Amino acid sequence: MRPLAPQTSTLNQAELHPELIALLNAVAKVIAFFLFANICIHKMVNFEKTINSQQMDFFKPMNIADNQPDAKKTKGEVEKVKCLIIGSGPAGFTAAIYAARANLSPVMYEGLQPGGQLTTTTEVENFPGYPNGITGPEMMEDLKKQAIRFGTDVRWGLATAADLSGPKHLITIDEEKVIEAETVIIATGATAQYLGIPDEQKYAGSGVSACATCDGFFYRKKDVAVVGGGDTALEEAIYLAGLCKKVYMIVRRNVFRGSKVMQERAMKTPNIEILWKHQTQGLFGNGVVEGVDLIVNKGESNETTAKIKVDGFFLAIGHKPNSDIFKQYLETDEVGYIKTLGDTSKTKIPGVFACGDVMDPVYKQAITAAGSGCKAAIDAERYLSEI
Numbered sequence: 001m002r003p004l005a006p007q008t009s010t011l012n013q014a015e016l017h018p019e020l021i022a023l024l025n026a027v028a029k030v031i032a033f034f035l036f037a038n039i040c041i042h043k044m045v046n047f048e049k050t051i052n053s054q055q056m057d058f059f060k061p062m063n064i065a066d067n068q069p070d071a072k073k074t075k076g077e078v079e080k081v082k083c084l085i086i087g088s089g090p091a092g093f094t095a096a097i098y099a100a101r102a103n104l105s106p107v108m109y110e111g112l113q114p115g116g117q118l119t120t121t122t123e124v125e126n127f128p129g130y131p132n133g134i135t136g137p138e139m140m141e142d143l144k145k146q147a148i149r150f151g152t153d154v155r156w157g158l159a160t161a162a163d164l165s166g167p168k169h170l171i172t173i174d175e176e177k178v179i180e181a182e183t184v185i186i187a188t189g190a191t192a193q194y195l196g197i198p199d200e201q202k203y204a205g206s207g208v209s210a211c212a213t214c215d216g217f218f219y220r221k222k223d224v225a226v227v228g229g230g231d232t233a234l235e236e237a238i239y240l241a242g243l244c245k246k247v248y249m250i251v252r253r254n255v256f257r258g259s260k261v262m263q264e265r266a267m268k269t270p271n272i273e274i275l276w277k278h279q280t281q282g283l284f285g286n287g288v289v290e291g292v293d294l295i296v297n298k299g300e301s302n303e304t305t306a307k308i309k310v311d312g313f314f315l316a317i318g319h320k321p322n323s324d325i326f327k328q329y330l331e332t333d334e335v336g337y338i339k340t341l342g343d344t345s346k347t348k349i350p351g352v353f354a355c356g357d358v359m360d361p362v363y364k365q366a367i368t369a370a371g372s373g374c375k376a377a378i379d380a381e382r383y384l385s386e387i
C-alpha cells in the first residue's frame, strides 16, 4: 500500500520541527489572550461610564433642562424661546403652570432664591388649599413639581441684563447666555429691607418677621415691636394692634414719614406706643426673641439706652423690588415697582409682562402673587395668538 505523500510530508515536517510548532502555538495563545483581554477591558470601561452617568443623573436635582440640548448653550449663542419666565416664587410658578398648559413651552430661570421669599419662612397658614398650613419650602416644592409636570423647563440662572429696546426681547443669563424671547414674564419679586444687625439673622423665624400680614397671627395677645416710620410701618402697626396686646413703634426720628391719615390713626390706637428717636441696637432672648435693646437720642448729649420686652420684632422699613435690569425700558414708580397697564400684567412694552411682588406695592402676599402670575400667562398667551 502506497502511503499518502502529503500526510507523510506534513508529519515529516512536524517531526522535523517540533520546537517551531510549539513556539507558534504559544504565540497564537498569547495573541488570543491579548485580544480577549482588550475586548473585556473595553466593555468594562463602557459599562462603568454608563453606571456613573446614571448615578450622576439620579443624584442631580430634578431639572428638565438637563434633557434639552438648548439649555447648555454657552456664550455668544442665542436661544429662542416662546415664553421666558424670570423668577421662581409663587408668581413665576403660577405663570409657568398656566403657560405650560397653554402650550407656550415656558422656560424659567430661578434666580438666586429658588422658590422665592416663602422659602425663608416656616408656617404658611393663609394660602388657600392647605387646611393644616404648610411650610414655605414645601409649598414651593409642590408648585415647582406642578409646573414641571406640565413641561416647564426650570433652570438655574440669574437674568443679569435685559435689552427690551427692539421687537426682540433679549435677556442675558449669568452674563453669558442670551435668550431671545417672544414673551417675557417678569416675576422677580421684592426683597424686604432689614436693618442689617446680626440679631436679625440669629432670630430669623424665631420672632423676627418682615411681614405683619403673614406672621401677625402667631403673636395674638402678645407684645410686639414694629420698626419704621413710613406708611408701611403705620399700616403694619395698626394691623398688629388688632391682634396683639401691645405694639411698640420704634421710630428713628421724632416725626413719621407716612401719610397724615395713617399717622392720626396710629396715634389714636390705644395699644400702640410710639418710641420716638429710638433705634434698635440688638435683640435678646433665649432661642426666640424676648426683647429689644434700644439706643435713645443717638448722637445727642442725652443719648441713653433702653430695653423693651416683646415676643415679635417686625421690620417695616420697606421692600426693594427686583426690577433694576428692566428699569431702563419699563415704567416704574419711585421705589422701583414695575407699573402695569390697568388691571392687567402688561407693561408698556408689548410682549413683556410683570407679576407678583415686583409690580405690587400694596398686597405683597403669596396668593396675590400667584393670582397675578396667572394673569401674566393668560396675557402672554393672548398676545402670542394675536401677533
Ligand SMILES: Cc1cc2nc3c(=O)[nH]c(=O)nc-3n(C[C@H](O)[C@H](O)[C@H](O)COP(=O)(O)OP(=O)(O)OC[C@H]3O[C@@H](n4cnc5c(N)ncnc54)[C@H](O)[C@@H]3O)c2cc1C
Binding pocket: 086, 087, 088, 089, 090, 091, 092, 109, 110, 111, 112, 113, 114, 115, 116, 117, 118, 120, 121, 123, 124, 125, 126, 127, 157, 158, 159, 160, 187, 188, 189, 190, 192, 209, 210, 211, 214, 215, 322, 355, 356, 357, 358, 364, 365, 366, 367, 369
Ligand atoms: C419671611 C416671610 C414670610 C412670609 N409669609 C407669608 C405668608 O405666610 N403668606 C403669604 O401669603 N405671604 C407671605 N410672605 C410674602 C410672600 O412670600 C410674597 O408675597 C411672595 O413670595 C411674592 O411672590 P413673587 O413670586 O412675586 O416673588 P418672590 O417670592 O420674591 O420670588 C422672586 C423670585 O425671583 C427670583 N429672581 C429675582 N431676581 C432675579 C433675576 N434677576 N433673575 C432670575 N430670577 C430672579 C428669585 O430668585 C425668586 O425666585 C412672606 C414673606 C416673607 C419674607
